[in-house]
Amino acid sequence: MARDDGDELSFGEQLERDRLDQTPERTDETRVADFDAARQRRERARERALRRSTGAFPAVPDNPPEPSEGTDGSLYDAPTPNSRGRRRSERQGDETESPSGGYARFATRDEGSSVASGQDGADPYRRMPVEESTAERDTRLVDERPRRSRHAAEPGDEPSARRGRRVRDDVSDTAAGLVQAIRTAGQEADYVPVPTQPALSCSGLRKSFRGGLVLQDLDLDVAEHEVVVLIGASGSGKSTLLRCINLLEEIDDGTILLDGEHITDPRTNPDTVRRKIGMVFQSYNLFPHMTVLQNITLAPERVHRRRRAEVEAEARTWLERVGLGDKAREYPDRLSGGQQQRVAIVRALVNSPRLLLLDEVTSALDPELVGEVLTMIKDLKTEGMTMILATHEMAFARQVADRVCFLDGGRILEQGPPEQVFGAPQHPRTRQFLRRIIEAGRL
Numbered sequence: 117m118a119r120d121d122g123d124e125l126s127f128g129e130q131l132e133r134d135r136l137d138q139t140p141e142r143t144d145e146t147r148v149a150d151f152d153a154a155r156q157r158r159e160r161a162r163e164r165a166l167r168r169s170t171g172a173f174p175a176v177p178d179n180p181p182e183p184s185e186g187t188d189g190s191l192y193d194a195p196t197p198n199s200r201g202r203r204r205s206e207r208q209g210d211e212t213e214s215p216s217g218g219y220a221r222f223a224t225r226d227e228g229s230s231v232a233s234g235q236d237g238a239d240p241y242r243r244m245p246v247e248e249s250t251a252e253r254d255t256r257l258v259d260e261r262p263r264r265s266r267h268a269a270e271p272g273d274e275p276s277a278r279r280g281r282r283v284r285d286d287v288s289d290t291a292a293g294l295v296q297a298i299r300t301a302g303q304e305a306d307y308v309p310v311p312t313q314p315a316l317s318c319s320g321l322r323k324s325f326r327g328g329l330v331l332q333d334l335d336l337d338v339a340e341h342e343v344v345v346l347i348g349a350s351g352s353g354k355s356t357l358l359r360c361i362n363l364l365e366e367i368d369d370g371t372i373l374l375d376g377e378h379i380t381d382p383r384t385n386p387d388t389v390r391r392k393i394g395m396v397f398q399s400y401n402l403f404p405h406m407t408v409l410q411n412i413t414l415a416p417e418r419v420h421r422r423r424r425a426e427v428e429a430e431a432r433t434w435l436e437r438v439g440l441g442d443k444a445r446e447y448p449d450r451l452s453g454g455q456q457q458r459v460a461i462v463r464a465l466v467n468s469p470r471l472l473l474l475d476e477v478t479s480a481l482d483p484e485l486v487g488e489v490l491t492m493i494k495d496l497k498t499e500g501m502t503m504i505l506a507t508h509e510m511a512f513a514r515q516v517a518d519r520v521c522f523l524d525g526g527r528i529l530e531q532g533p534p535e536q537v538f539g540a541p542q543h544p545r546t547r548q549f550l551r552r553i554i555e556a557g558r559l
């Protein structure tokens with residue numbers, strides 16, 4: 117539906133206009149003024165919803181505001197699949213925006229609108245039970261939200277159900293999906309869930325080289341602070357996945373969202389993305405003719421146009437932290453392999469990336485040098501860095517991973533907490549792979 121001035125109307129706006137049109141004794145001026153005011157209110161509500169989606173807020177307020185139909189009687193914005201086609205009066209039990217802009221709450225089927233309107237003495241903000249399902253994957257239960265996510269996907273999860281739902285504008289849709297899930301299950305709920313979005317969300321990734329499919333409809337969500345370790349046989353697609361995430365390879369199909377931003381959109385500037393995603397490779401890739409400091413500051417200065425003094429100060433701080441403070445003026449060939457790899461990691465960290473990708477970072481190191489790099493990665497984990505690592509170091513994977521993903525033939529065949537994947541693998545292929553690792557004495 118189009119407005120008179122040609123603008124597309126959202127579904128909420130259509131309903132709002134219908135409602136205003138049907139109100140008797142209104143002049144054109146008041147109708148237009150009311151419509152614009154309602155539109156602004158909805159935009160403010162949308163901004164608040166977005167802010168809430170990225171930060172913590174109380175699920176159950178100390179002093180819950182009176183449940184409200186909205187101070188203005190306007191329609192709740194962002195209509196949802198299960199609410200489309202219904203007017204506010206019919207769906208006000210689904211979601212209520214408090215006057216202070218604070219809370220999402222969900223009524224069960226039996227509560228109907230009486231709860232939302234505060235009738236019959238029901239506490240409209242009481243906790244309600246919910247059993248987490250796949251559709252609720254991208255929500256956190258506020259009262260139990262851990263600092264570090266344990267994103268334990270189950271084998272057999274249906275990824276396609278999540279596809280295309282990771283953009284910021286989908287926050288309300290996610291919440292609505294959750295409401296629907298609760299209703300479908302017909303269960304009473306324990307908690308008020310809050311929709312959140314993963315730091316990284318890959319959906320339906322496909323990548324082929326010369327006709328050979330290397331990634332096949334691969335889905336992967338990574339929560340903030342989560343450490344995901346990719347394991348799998350040589351050629352299973354681990355490096356390709358990391359390179360696609362960093363836009364070093366162009367995907368054939370699918371989407372990658374970073375903090376809800378569609379980074380695989382062809383209009384995206386890869387340099388902007390790479391400032392937010394640090395990547396470290398097996399072979400450290402340091403420039404031999406540049407000092408350690410120059411290697412670290414090169415891209416931030418030249419590509420990202422950051423001020424030299426600022427970048428140098430950051431680089432020196434990092435070098436001190438990883439015990440290489442005295443190496444800033446050295447050339448790479450004067451450093452050990454482990455030291456060079458630590459410099460490469462510092463180079464990836466100096467832009468304060470949102471996500472760090474580590475591709476076999478210990479493979480090229482002498483065994484006695486592996487430890488210092490692994491210690492550095494463990495320290496980064498402790499500090500809450502969100503990371504995806506591809507590694508053949510199974511013992512390390514077991515120690516550092518929040519979640520282990522086993523790749524086979526370009527697919528994530530099995531994933532879960534390390535104790536589950538290493539201790540009780542479900543898929544025969546995972547068991548076969550791990551048996552070989554154990555036989556080789558690598559686990």
Ligand SMILES: Nc1ncnc2c1ncn2[C@@H]1O[C@H](COP(=O)(O)OP(=O)(O)OP(=O)(O)O)[C@@H](O)[C@H]1O
Binds near residue numbers: 353357506
């Ligand atoms: N640039 C490329 N051109 C052609 N084929 C490629 C290219 N990059 C990767 N491949 C192929 O894609 C498949 C997956 O490679 P990838 O490096 O992602 O696997 P991997 O799981 O990281 O292996 P490894 O553990 O040995 O590093 C392999 O068959 C590889 O030969």
